[in-house]
Amino acid sequence: MLNWAHIDSVLLDLDGTLLDLHYDNYFWNEFVPARYARNRNLSVTDAKTKLLPRMLELQGTLDWYCVDFWSRELNLDILALKTELRHLIKLRPGARSFLSYLRTQPQRVILATNAHLKSVALKFQQTGLAPLFDRVITSHELGHPKEDQTFWEKFHLLEAFDPKRTLFIDDNLTVLEAAARYGIGHLLWVSRPDLTQPTRTLTGDFTSLAHFDDLLPSDCPRVMR
Structure with missing residues (x-):
């Protein structure tokens, strides 16, 4: 699904992407x-x-x-x-393994979330995910939600990255559309953010992601999966 040689930065949403939106x-x-x-x-x-x-x-x-x-x-x-x-705070299947795999790779891993800092802290406390990120950036820190182009402009001031060589994964189509307008080169849409609900049908132009295992290379040791 991805050519990791073309990706320097990985931006990840939290709720509905790494965590079950239920x-x-x-x-x-x-x-x-x-x-x-x-x-x-x-x-x-x-x-x-x-x-x-x-x-x-x-x-x-x-x-x-x-x-x-x-x-x-x-x-x-x-x-x-x-x-x-x-x-009820739960990881989506494969999320921890995917993050653990990324820690062995050269890509910079950043949480880019609309969640309030207090919510992020609670969810980190419950899941232990904090050490798996190089950086955490919230929309409240920047004063604009990810749906807004100003978020991406301010994000870029905080974090030096090449948009064309960046992967961004989110469950919100409006957010992905904003990221696409900013020039993010690799965009994936989570098709089943709430694990109690059926898989959604993609209506946009993005590639859908069902499971994080789909992003791991075929030679990745099973222990990572």
Whole structure:
């Protein structure tokens, strides 16, 4: 699928790419509405009816990804709720093996995520992934989400890389389209970010990725897989 000789940098998304998106989907679609409903003596259905339009309104913005914003907006301790549900934080199949393989290679490995720093810290604590990256860059650090070209411009100021010789893997088509506009040369779309849901059908021009094993060279020792 890839010619690694043509890649110097690997940029990886977190939620839905390295981690099973079920945690986040369940958290925002079920867990948060239930707690919001309990605090306001609402039915869960009424809570969802109230919250969903607001969430959709902010989708793709920095606030949509911000733990602190939603804590203020909903008068809930979002980080505490995320921590309460941390047992659902799971790696997608092959993710750790892929990252471990990359540590043996010359490519620079960078986490490029829209996740809030507090969410990243919780997920690193739960998975132990932090040592497998050369660098972690979040959209909150740059002040713009990955959907925005300004994110990529500021990212490039922090991290010297050749876009044409960079691999970026994400589960969000809008983010991949933004990366393509910036000139990222190798783009992969995760076809099944939520492991409780069916595989999605690709509607864009990107190559889909089902399993990280597909990126490992054929002579890679099985222990790495």
